[in-house]
Amino acid sequence: MQPEFKIYGQTLNSRLILGSALYPNPALMQQALQQSGCEAVTLSLRRQAPEQQGGEQFWQLIRDLKLRLLPNTAGCHSVQQAVTLAQMSRELFQTNWIKLELIGDDYNLQPDPILLLQAAEQLLADGFEVLPYCTDDLVLCKRLYELGCKVLMPWAAPIGSGLGVLNPYALRTLRERLPDATLIVDAGLGLPSHACQVMEMGFDGVLLNSAVALAKDPVLMAQAFSQAVAAGRSAFLAGAMPKQDFASPSTPVLGMPFWLQEAQ
Amino acid sequence: MAEVTDTTVNIWLNGKTEILNSSQLSDLLPRFKAPFAVALNGRFIAAAQYPEIALKAGDQLDIVSPIAGG
Numbered sequence: 001m002q003p004e005f006k007i008y009g010q011t012l013n014s015r016l017i018l019g020s021a022l023y024p025n026p027a028l029m030q031q032a033l034q035q036s037g038c039e040a041v042t043l044s045l046r047r048q049a050p051e052q053q054g055g056e057q058f059w060q061l062i063r064d065l066k067l068r069l070l071p072n073t074a075g076c077h078s079v080q081q082a083v084t085l086a087q088m089s090r091e092l093f094q095t096n097w098i099k100l101e102l103i104g105d106d107y108n109l110q111p112d113p114i115l116l117l118q119a120a121e122q123l124l125a126d127g128f129e130v131l132p133y134c135t136d137d138l139v140l141c142k143r144l145y146e147l148g149c150k151v152l153m154p155w156a157a158p159i160g161s162g163l164g165v166l167n168p169y170a171l172r173t174l175r176e177r178l179p180d181a182t183l184i185v186d187a188g189l190g191l192p193s194h195a196c197q198v199m200e201m202g203f204d205g206v207l208l209n210s211a212v213a214l215a216k217d218p219v220l221m222a223q224a225f226s227q228a229v230a231a232g233r234s235a236f237l238a239g240a241m242p243k244q245d246f247a248s249p250s251t252p253v254l255g256m257p258f259w260l261q262e263a264q
Numbered sequence: 265m266a267e268v269t270d271t272t273v274n275i276w277l278n279g280k281t282e283i284l285n286s287s288q289l290s291d292l293l294p295r296f297k298a299p300f301a302v303a304l305n306g307r308f309i310a311a312a313q314y315p316e317i318a319l320k321a322g323d324q325l326d327i328v329s330p331i332a333g334g
Contacts, residue, residue, distance in 0.1 A: 019332070019333060019334030020332040020333060020334075021332035021333050021334045022332070022334070023332075029332070042333050042334055043330055043331065043332060043333045044330075044331050044332070044333030045301065045328040045329065045330060045331065046328055046329070046331045047278040047279065047326060047327065047328055047329075048278070048296055048297070048300055048327050048328060048329040049278070055297075055329050055330065055331060056297060058330065058331065058332060059299065059329070059330045062330070071333070072333050072334070074333055074334070080306055080307075081306070083308075084303050084306055084307060084308045085328075087308035088301035088302070088303060088308055088328055089301070091301050091308075091310060091311060092299050092300070092301045092328075092329075092330065093330070159334070160334075209334030210334065
C-alpha cells in the first residue's frame with residue numbers, strides 16, 4: 001500500500017497543489033483547479049478597496065470548489081509582517097496552515113533564511129502549522145525541520161521563472177538527508193516533466209501556479225501536471241534501474257542467427 | 265472626507281490618509297465587505313476585539329480580504 005500524502009495530519013489524495021493567481025479569468029481558474037484533481041489551493045490577503053469589484057467573486061469561486069486553503073504570506077519582508085498576515089489569514093480562512101514566505105531579495109524573490117527561521121519559530125509557538133517556502137539549502141531545511149516545520153517547501157528555481165530544477169544535487173540531498181520530512185517542491189517549475197523529475201526523486205508533492213495559469217490552455221496543462229505528478233510518484237515507488245555507462249543488449253544474444261562459430 | 269475638527273481622527277487607512285468622524289473602529293468597519301481581517305499598526309486585531317478598539321491620530325489601519333495567490 002502506498003504511503004498517504006499528509007500535510008500536518010490531513011490526508012490529500014492528490015500530490016499536486018495549485019495556486020489561484022494569474023489565470024486569464026476566474027472561470028478558467030476554477031476549471032483548471034477542478035481538472036487538476038488538486039485538493040488544496042493557495043491564496044492570499046490584500047488591502048480591501050471597496051471601489052474595486054471582483055474580490056467577492058474570487059472568494060465565492062474558491063469556496064465553491066471546497067478545497068483545502070493554504071494561505072500565503074507572499075510579499076512580506078519582515079518577521080512582523082509575516083506573523084501579522086498569518087494571524088489575519090488564520091482568522092479569515094479558519095486554518096492553521098500557513099505557507100510562510102519571507103522575501104530576502106526582490107530580483108529573484110529568494111526567501112530570507114534568517115527571517116524565515118525567526119518567523120517560523122514564532123508561528124509554531126502560536127499554534128500554526130507552518131509550511132515554509134525556502135531555498136534548497138540543506139542546513140536551512142534541517143533547522144526549519146528541527147524547529148517543528150513538518151512540511152518544507154524548497155524551491156526548484158525562482159518563483160514564476162519556469163526554469164525547472166536548477167540544482168538537482170541539492171534537491172536529491174534534501175530528500176536523502178530528511179527522509180521523514182514532508183517535502184513539497186514549490187516554485188520554478190515550468191513543465192510537467194519538471195514535476196515528474198522531482199517526484200521521481202522522492203519528493204512528496206509539488207506546488208505550482210504560473211506553469212498552469214500562464215499556459216495557453218491552463219485546463220489542459222493542469223491535467224498534464226496532474227498526470228506527471230502521478231507518473232513521477234509511481235516511478236519513485238517502482239524504483240529506477242541502476243545507471244551504467246555502457247550498453248547492455250535487451251534482446252538475448254544467444255541463438256542469434258547468421259553468426260558462424262569459428263572451428264576450434 | 266470630513267473636515268478635521270476636535271472630534272475627528274486622522275489615520276492611515278489601507279495606506280491612505282483618512283479623516284474619521286468617530287474614533288471607534290467598529291463605526292468604520294461597516295464600510296467594508298466581509299470577509300475581512302484587521303491589523304492596527306502592523307499588529308493583528310481579532311474580530312472579538314473590534315468593539316474595544318479606539319483609534320488615535322496617526323494610527324495605521326489595514327483591512328484585508330481574500331485574493332488570488334500562488
